[in-house]
Amino acid sequence: MYIADEVLKDREWISEKIKIGEQMLYLTQKEVISLGLKEENILNLTRDALIAHGTKEYEMPAKIGIHPFKEVFFHAMPAWVPSKMAAGMKWIECYPYNPEKFNLPQTTGLLVMNDVASGCPIALMDSAWITAMRTPAVTVLAAQALHPDAETFGMFGCGVQGIEHVKYVVHVLKKLKKIYIYDIKEAAMDDLIKECQPLIDVEIIKGDNPEMVTKSCEVLSSATIILLDPLAEIKDEWVSKGQTILPCDLNTYFDPVTSRRADKYIVDSKEEHELFAGMGYFPDGLPEIACETGEVIAGVKKGRENKDELIVCSNIGMSVCDVVVGRELLNRALNEGVGVKLPL
Template identity: 25%
Template sequence: MLLITQSEIERLLTSTDYIDLIEDAFAAYARGDTSPSRLAHLDSPPGEFHIKAAGLDGVVAVKIGACFYDRPATLGRPSIVGVIALFDAGNGEPLLFLESATVTRLRTAAATAVAVRHLALPDAATLAVLGTGAQAAAHITAIRAVRPIERVVVWGRDPAKTARFAGEHDAVAARTPGEAALEAAVVVTLTPSTSPHLGLADVRPGALVAAVGSDAPAKRELHDDLLGAATLVTDVTHQCAEVGELHHRPSTPVKAELGEIVIGVKAGRERADDIVVFDSTGTAVQDVAAAQALYTAALKNGTGRPLPLWD
């Protein structure tokens, strides 16, 4: 079994590498070429654990992610931490063990970029980011790779942190979520909120809203009126019904899963003034695709070190 570290993960693949491999993973899922994406959720107050698993191209990945939002204050460490284990799907042999938060950050931003590539207006030039964490920075980079973004507007719950983040990323700080979103052709919501903060009146016609923060049953960022008026596209519909925005308004019709749009069997946006919501809960298919690509790159580059599990 091979072990690779966080810094090695950062070096082995670029952010644009992730966009293409995650697009391919969505396509494989839509064609039925993956094992089902499985999700388990375990509350552990004051935090929670997410367990995700899937298989692709002869390998299986299992991720355990811990989300404890008091970790920065209590431990001085990031709020999300975890691990991924990659296995040979044919014989169960462990292949790779790696830190998961870096992979999650990069593959999540890549999934949003795939959605932007297929669902945002071609000339989308303004991006609104609700949230100021590591995911926010990764999303700005990934979305700039697929659209000609000229202006970034950011909102966060802490005005001082928002101002610092805006200064670091050539962005403009907004006072409210609606103020940020109303300017933008692409809106990304990246908060752990449990009460919605973005409604229909906050979003302009033609916008794509990527709702990324809702990945547990209690989390929610979008009001009912926005979901009800929008064209809804999911990453994996059954998972969105469990933990995504769809969980809070289960009557909302789902136009398609993103992979179905990628392979062309379903349409996403039909009119320029459609508001489209991408319900992104993060799937294990993304994790297994990223882990497999990192394993291949590590072997090619001689990166990592053996992790002996048995004496």
């Protein structure tokens, strides 16, 4: 079997830091955060991952999972991105009732990274923070590609993801003047403003209701809950031509009619959306897919072609982004001596 020189060189560098096959590096969430990846770093890494996906320079099967209860899921998300020497898998779960029932986060998980040459696991780290960071990065990079001149942005859902979306969007939509937010819990909106407003120059406005936010914004995103049966909280008649809609919650929050009538329905991964459709998450059928997010960002396919196009771009999370960010964290941890070496 031929092993490329760059793979062997990568293995040699890792071997100077850890005994491959005998040890792996364990990183807690606190240690992951301590490695100092800033929003700009995450954006650059995520852009690289999306371009690799858009130019088909990756391997990533559609996420598979288990579902102990109707409203929860566990997903196994492997990926290989050659340009980053990033091979690994995220194992993540979503339990929407965790905060209220157990005082635990809705989402937790782990990311394992592997040595490409031998396949041996070389790192295990918290993936909840990685997920919280790369998810808004994908949304705002798509917003930049599809609606770069937007002056208004609306965010539905003011939890961890909503907060990070607001922090990230100002990095790429340089003409933003107002950010509108909405959550069924007013305290969540207050918490978002308290955390985010001191960090950004764009005014954050609490929406009175979903209709008001929808009609006030050129670009809209939602990070609420993923359910089999759509909530359709955002009525199709509120949505106008020329808007860009970027849901992170699959087919749940916006009326599915909007996605079906959009001029372009773009997704991060066709295979993953088709998988979810087969599981019943699109009860009225999966809309016709124009292209993938990475293809637009890589310049392989066209995004917005005129100001009147209604575009829906659904991004549900791809492991190419997780392993690329994870590999950078691993590199930093090995260089800085962060983490605990555990025997295999």
